Amino acid sequence: MQKKRSRIQIINQQKVLDAGTEVFAKYGSRGATIDQIADMAGMSKPNLLYYFSSKKDIYRAVLEHTLNKWLLCLMEWEEAGDPKETITGYIDTKFEFSRDHAAASQVFANEILEGAPILKGLLGEDLKRLVGENVRVIESWIRAGKIKPIEPVHLIFMIWAVTQHYADFSAQIETLTGKTLKDEVFFRQAKDSVTQIILNGVLK
């Protein structure tokens, strides 16, 4: 049972998490520096280290934080659910995540590029189970003749890949189109295009 966090603690730990997310998103756990994070959080380095005792600590906290946010939108599917609605809703939620938490998605991407050393332990089995469930749901849809016979896991990867691409590669997308997901028209256009192609791709 630990003591209740003070007002200041709550505010400053949040400041560090936010700043850390931005910096780790750009430079990864190795490339980011405490000084950068402290600067962005608007506090001195020793002050920051009063709240998190090491860079690894900040990184773990940021990773857990972003991970929880990410997992929230990976809800399980149901056999009884309608494929079209389920998939549409899933793409919707993931696109919203890419728009509203681009930095979180990038932290995640950096961690995986580094070989997912922390992530592996942090969600290895959980995510595996979640993907397994959804694979089974898709298989049941195929058996029931509701969708075309495809490899379920690759459909899942495909949706992840495309939705995350708009967050992780936003710098490239912006230089090529001049637009971001923050642009309402572009957001709708991207989401609708992807949804349309995938639905046409898997529905019968």
Add this chain to the structure above:
Amino acid sequence: MQKKRSRIQIINQQKVLDAGTEVFAKYGSRGATIDQIADMAGMSKPNLLYYFSSKKDIYRAVLEHTLNKWLLCLMEWEEAGDPKETITGYIDTKFEFSRDHAAASQVFANEILEGAPILKGLLGEDLKRLVGENVRVIESWIRAGKIKPIEPVHLIFMIWAVTQHYADFSAQIETLTGKTLKDEVFFRQAKDSVTQIILNGVLK
């Protein structure tokens, strides 16, 4: 007019480029260190710096190198071409690139996560033009009634996203499926699934 590179120069510069690609792929331009690259290349740091005068130099060379490889497989499409064959071939080539040059793809991904500071200058206009051409080809296919009316640029992004995902996120894919693109069966499965979904998604 510069002097011809010696035998040893050719060998060692290649060693550095290869090692640099591996290390930058994992840690990005900021997180990677010269010592790591030197170790992986099997030479001392000062020896390495005899061939490339700074870390930035190595990085630029690696980036240019991987970029050229990547651009090679982004060939332009032709209005007269058959959409089904063109798209199938494109996905094919990109999947092969992800399998054979995963590290190159990851270097690229890291650069874009960092905001593409070098890349912007290195190919800003070239890539824009290339994408523009392909957008125009897709538009002509739509007008000719050969494919469904979709937003061309998002189809292109979708193909990039999915194919690169298998290279960039290979660590995640491996923990989830136990497979890599190096596995022949998995490679074929992934490529066929993606091709099938996208073709069904856009063909009439």
Add this chain to the structure above:
DNA sequence: AAAAAATTTTACCGTGTGGTAAAAAATACG
């Protein structure tokens, strides 16, 4: 208001990292 506790600043330290200088060793060439 005074004491206690929490927070912030100042001044550091050891190590890691990018990079250099110059000597030693290896290679190429007449």
Add this chain to the structure above:
DNA sequence: CGTATTTTTTACCACACGGTAAAATTTTTT
């Protein structure tokens, strides 16, 4: 072979970076 040139090693340097100690300040509690 001996000389010129290229390549490699050894020994460094300055600064960035992760982290600590302790004093100074602010906030909370009595």
